Amino acid sequence: MYSNGTNHSDYHNASYVPYFLDEVDNQTLRAEALQKCGGDASRVQCIFDYIFADEELAEQTLKKDKDQQADLREIGMLFSLPNFN
Numbered sequence: 549m550y551s552n553g554t555n556h557s558d559y560h561n562a563s564y565v566p567y568f569l570d571e572v573d574n575q576t577l578r579a580e581a582l583q584k585c586g587g588d589a590s591r592v593q594c595i596f597d598y599i600f601a602d603e604e605l606a607e608q609t610l611k612k613d614k615d616q617q618a619d620l621r622e623i624g625m626l627f628s629l630p631n632f633n
Contacts, residue, residue: 567600585610 550558569592572578577599584606585594591613598606 567596569596569599572599581606 550556578595581595581598582589584598584603585591589595591610594606594610594613597609
């Protein structure tokens, strides 16, 4: 439900066109993005940010991704207890 007499058209941007990585033809830019994102093609968020936003956002995304991976490894180590049977 919309408030204050507003409706869907007040929040809808009909001119919005989404971006998709598979539509990027600039191979040089893709190679730069891959290099800046640690050479790992699975870091799609970083690559996307580098291509469609800017290098600073891509660097922040890469740092967050690395931090998250480290946290997941640590959690995995905490729960990899020896079997006492």
